[in-house]
Every structure is written in C-alpha cells, then in structure tokens.
Amino acid sequence: MEQNLDQKNVAGGAISTPAKTVRANQVPWKERIAYAMSDFGCNTVFQILGTYFLVFCTDTLGVAAAATAGLFALTAIIDSVDGIFWGQLIDRTHTKWGKSRPYWLWFTIPFAIFCVMAFSAPSFIMGSETAKIVWIYIAYIGAKVLYSAINIPVTSILPALTSNPKERVTLSTIRQFFGNFGSALFLPLTLPAVIFFGGLMGDGASGSKSASGWTIWAIILGVITIIAMFTAFFGTKERVVTRDSKRSVPMRESVKAIKGNYPWFIIIFINFVFWGAFAIRSSALPYYFKYNLGQEALGSLTLLGTTLQLATTALVPFFVGKIGKRNTMMIGMIGTIVSQLLLFFSEQMGGNVPVILTAVVFFYLSQGLIGALIAVMLSDAVDFGEWKNGIRAEGFVTSFSSFSAKLGMGLGSMLLSAVLAMGHYIESTGANATSQPDTALNAISLGFIWIPLIGYILSAIALYFNNLDKFEDQMASELDEKHARELSE
Structure with missing residues (x-):
C-alpha cells in the first residue's frame, strides 16, 4: 500500500517524510479466528465472575457486603502491581512460541480452577463467617491475578x-465479536443453568441461591475457557519481529516508551474509568431487577442484549474506514x-x-463500538512509543491496559459494596427471600444508574483529545521501514 505523506506536526515537532510503503502483512482467516478465541475464552467465565460474584457472596454464602468491599479494595491494590509484573515478564520472555503466546499455555488451567473456587461453597467453610471470607479472598484474588496472566497477552500479542x-482493526473486531458472543451466550444462561443444576443436585437452596448449581456451571465454563485459550495458543503466530522483540527490554527502557505518549495516557484513563463504570453497572444489575423492579427473571433476560453488541462490533471496520477510530468510539460513548x-x-x-428495555438496547449497541477499539488504540500506543522514543515494549505498554481496567473494575465493585453497606442492604441466604429498605433501593439505583453515568461522561471527554488518527499512516509507514532496516542489519 503506497502512502504519500506530507509534513506533519506531532507533539510540537515537524516531521517531513517522503513516500513509503506499508506492507499488507495480512493474517489468514484461520489465524484470525484462533486469535478471536482468546477473548472468547477470557470472557466465558470472567464476565460471569464480574456480574455474579458479589451476588453469590451475599445471597448464597451470606457474606456481609462490607466484607466484600474489603475484598475488592485489596484486589484493586494487588491488580495495581500484578499487571505491570506480567507485562515485564512478557518483555523478558523468549521461547520458541514467542513472547506472549506461552502465557496462554502456562496459566489458563490455573485460572479456570480459581474461577471454579470463586463459585464454590465447600462444607468446611459454611459454618464459619471467617472461613467463608478467607475462601472468597483466596479464590477471587487468585482468579484476578491469573486473569492478568492470560488476558494481557491477548492485547500485547496484537502488535x-x-x-x-x-488489519489490527480487523483482528480486534473479530476478537471482540467472539468475546461479545461469549458474553451473549453464557450470561443469559447463567441463572437458568444455576437453577437447573441446583435442582438436579437438590442442595435445599431455592432458585439462584443454589451453591452446587453455581459450582457445576462454573466448572462447565472453566472447561470451555481452557479449550478456547488452547485454540488461540496453537493457532496464532507472532510474525512482527523487531530488535526489541528479540531481546529482554529492561524496566528503565520500557518506561521510556510512555514518555510523552499522550495516546497511551488517554486510553489508559478511559480503560480505568469506563470499565470501572461497567463493573458497577454489571454488579448492580441483578440487585436492581430483583429488588427495585421485583423482576429478577427480566434482569437475566436483558443480558440477551449482549447479542446486540455482535451487530455493532461487526460494523466497526466500516465505521472506522468512514470516520476514524476516535469518532467511532465516541459514538459508542x-x-x-x-x-x-x-x-x-x-x-x-x-x-x-419499555423504557428500560430501550435503554438496554442503546447500551449494548454502544458497547459494541467501544470494546474492539480499546485494544487497537493500545497497539497504536505501542507504535507511538517506538516512533517517538525508539523503544518498543509491548508487554509493559499494554500491561497497563489490564492494570487500569482491573483497578477500575476492582474499585468499582468495592464502591458498589460500600454503597450497599451504607444503604443498609440486607443479606439473604438459603430459601429466605428478603425485601430491602428504601435506603438500600436508593443505593442500588445509585450503583446501576448514576455512578456509571459519571464514568461514561469522563471517558467521552478524555477520548475527545486523542487525535492519533490524523498521522497514523505516517507512523505506520516509518515504523515499517525501521523494522525492515533492523532485520536486514
């Protein structure tokens, strides 16, 4: 593809560049699907964890909301460290499979095991509040840390x-499509499946409060996750080889990749605020439909709206081609x-x-335009860091994606737990159905409507200042020539 480039002003400096060639570097369809299975695998069980873990803790285990607030706070702190840790490991990894791929092979099975633990209620913990709290802390923190181990490579491998x-937009779109498909398929099935398996096991709990139902469903999703992630491992190839990809990039050099890298700072902020708002909304949804509306089944049914994301996600390359990445994401915001x-x-x-269902439609259609482009913009930030500073650190730069998203989601879940506690939410277990006081209903409404609204507004404001689309072709062309020169040397 030939690009005639004029003089551009970037970060205060003029850069004049003659015409250069950007290689097509197309990825075959078989590999596109294999890569997409990585997001399908991550979303299969992790979306269930993000949506239903708090409900499982309060309504099945009977753990106080205040105790879960402490868990989410601690997890947010740990997530602020483990993402960078995994990113540095990726930058220092050299195997016959590449830098990012082997993490899917090494850590998928442990991740699935901890996710099953997070939805289990073994008999030896049920007689003690302390034992239940220790159990959910170990399971949830283990699942979150290992999620970073397999999810950061999903983003770091894209460049x-x-x-x-x-081609990155295409890859990320297909990946997001499969990820959304996983959510659309399994989220609406979760409560019916828990009720079904709980009835088969006959553990004495009613409806969605069945501990055995949750455990069996988590095992099924864990197996699907393992199959999907192994498909991604065996079906992909790291083909862009640079000087930095063939050596261990020390931390002091990795940090240089984000110096003056304003597209990176913007997308990391969006990742933090947007996914924090998403986590609060997702965790509050079961409470809102169960207690505020008195229609728990409708809440599960609205999760079918995730199928709408598939339509808009599939249209992302078309919109990007017409109006660019930033403007496409802005429509979603x-x-x-x-x-x-x-x-x-x-x-x-x-x-x-009817108005609620209309709101659900708007939400999922919009979500489909956002998710696919966050990973692409992070890959662009990797390129921008190399273009501006001469350092390519995929692991370090993209690890902050997981760090910021998980920190936001952890703080979001902690905030919802704290809001529920302040609203005097009443925990219920077993077959006991509990109504909530007005203060708790107001707290649930705050978590489902108002706090997410603030997060989405802040995300849109930050996105407005990302103008990388204007000189993307020039950057790609110059980097392509640089990589070819490095390989020849």
Whole structure:
C-alpha cells in the first residue's frame, strides 16, 4: 500500500517524510479466528465472575457486603502491581512460541480452577463467617491475578501479529465479536443453568441461591475457557519481529516508551474509568431487577442484549474506514450516556419496562463500538512509543491496559459494596427471600444508574483529545521501514 505523506506536526515537532510503503502483512482467516478465541475464552467465565460474584457472596454464602468491599479494595491494590509484573515478564520472555503466546499455555488451567473456587461453597467453610471470607479472598484474588496472566497477552500479542493498522482493526473486531458472543451466550444462561443444576443436585437452596448449581456451571465454563485459550495458543503466530522483540527490554527502557505518549495516557484513563463504570453497572444489575423492579427473571433476560453488541462490533471496520477510530468510539460513548439517562427517566415513570428495555438496547449497541477499539488504540500506543522514543515494549505498554481496567473494575465493585453497606442492604441466604429498605433501593439505583453515568461522561471527554488518527499512516509507514532496516542489519 503506497502512502504519500506530507509534513506533519506531532507533539510540537515537524516531521517531513517522503513516500513509503506499508506492507499488507495480512493474517489468514484461520489465524484470525484462533486469535478471536482468546477473548472468547477470557470472557466465558470472567464476565460471569464480574456480574455474579458479589451476588453469590451475599445471597448464597451470606457474606456481609462490607466484607466484600474489603475484598475488592485489596484486589484493586494487588491488580495495581500484578499487571505491570506480567507485562515485564512478557518483555523478558523468549521461547520458541514467542513472547506472549506461552502465557496462554502456562496459566489458563490455573485460572479456570480459581474461577471454579470463586463459585464454590465447600462444607468446611459454611459454618464459619471467617472461613467463608478467607475462601472468597483466596479464590477471587487468585482468579484476578491469573486473569492478568492470560488476558494481557491477548492485547500485547496484537502488535506482533501484524504491523498493518487496518488489519489490527480487523483482528480486534473479530476478537471482540467472539468475546461479545461469549458474553451473549453464557450470561443469559447463567441463572437458568444455576437453577437447573441446583435442582438436579437438590442442595435445599431455592432458585439462584443454589451453591452446587453455581459450582457445576462454573466448572462447565472453566472447561470451555481452557479449550478456547488452547485454540488461540496453537493457532496464532507472532510474525512482527523487531530488535526489541528479540531481546529482554529492561524496566528503565520500557518506561521510556510512555514518555510523552499522550495516546497511551488517554486510553489508559478511559480503560480505568469506563470499565470501572461497567463493573458497577454489571454488579448492580441483578440487585436492581430483583429488588427495585421485583423482576429478577427480566434482569437475566436483558443480558440477551449482549447479542446486540455482535451487530455493532461487526460494523466497526466500516465505521472506522468512514470516520476514524476516535469518532467511532465516541459514538459508542455517547450511546452509553444516553442509555443511563433513559434508565433515569424510567425510574421517574415508576420503573417503566419499555423504557428500560430501550435503554438496554442503546447500551449494548454502544458497547459494541467501544470494546474492539480499546485494544487497537493500545497497539497504536505501542507504535507511538517506538516512533517517538525508539523503544518498543509491548508487554509493559499494554500491561497497563489490564492494570487500569482491573483497578477500575476492582474499585468499582468495592464502591458498589460500600454503597450497599451504607444503604443498609440486607443479606439473604438459603430459601429466605428478603425485601430491602428504601435506603438500600436508593443505593442500588445509585450503583446501576448514576455512578456509571459519571464514568461514561469522563471517558467521552478524555477520548475527545486523542487525535492519533490524523498521522497514523505516517507512523505506520516509518515504523515499517525501521523494522525492515533492523532485520536486514
């Protein structure tokens, strides 16, 4: 692909570049699907963990909301360290499989085991509040740390799969499509599956409070996760080879990759705020439909809206080709804001179900335009760091994606737990159905509508200042020539 480049002003300096060639570097369809299975595998059980873990703790185990707030706070602190740790390991990894791929082979099975633990209630912990708290702390923290081990490579490998910006959009779109498909398939099935398996086991708990039902469902999802991640490992190839990809990049050099890297700072901030808002909304959803609306089944049904993400995710390359990455994501951001405002209006009308369903439609359609592009923009930040500073550190730069998202999600879940505790939420276990006081209902509404709304607004404001689309072709062309020169040397 030939690009005629004019003089551009970037970060205060003028860069004049003659015409250069950017290699097509296309990835075959078989490998595209294999790469997409990585997100499918991660989302299969992790989305269930993010949506239902708090409900499992309070309504099945009977753990106080205040105790889970402490868990989410501690996890947020740990996540602030482990993401960078995994990123540095990736930058220092040299195997016959590459730098990122082997982590899917090494850590997928341990991750699945801890996710099953997070939805298990062994008999030896049920008689002690302390034992239950220790158990959920070990299981949840283990699952979150190991999620970083397999999810950071999903992003860090993208710059190594292709150097073509358009191919990256295609890869990320297909990956996000499969990830959304995993959510759309398994999230709505979760409560019915838990009820079904709980009934088969006959553990005495009613409906979605069955501990054995949750455990069996988690085992099934864990096995699917292992199959999907191994498919990604065996089906992908790290083909973009640079000087830095063939050596261990020390921390002091890795840090240079983010010096003046404003696209990186913007996308990391968005990752933190947007996914924090998403975590609060997701965790509050079961409570909102169960207690505020009195329609628990409808809450599970709305999760079918995740299928709508598939449509808009599939359209991402088209929109990017017409209006660019930033503007495409901005449409999605505005859509999430509109969805939250519609939820507010539905409350003013006494919980109007048609308006709520309209809000759900807006939310999932908008979500499909956002998720696929975050990974692409992070890959662009890797390129920008090398282009501006001469250092390519895929692991370090992209590890902050997991760090910021998990920190945001951890703090978001902690915030929801704290809000529920302050609202005097009443925990219920076994077959006991519990109504909630008005203070708890207001707390649930705050977590489902207002806190996420603030997060989406802040994300849209930050995104406005990302103008990398304007000189993306020039950057890709110059880096492609640089990599070819390094290989020849």
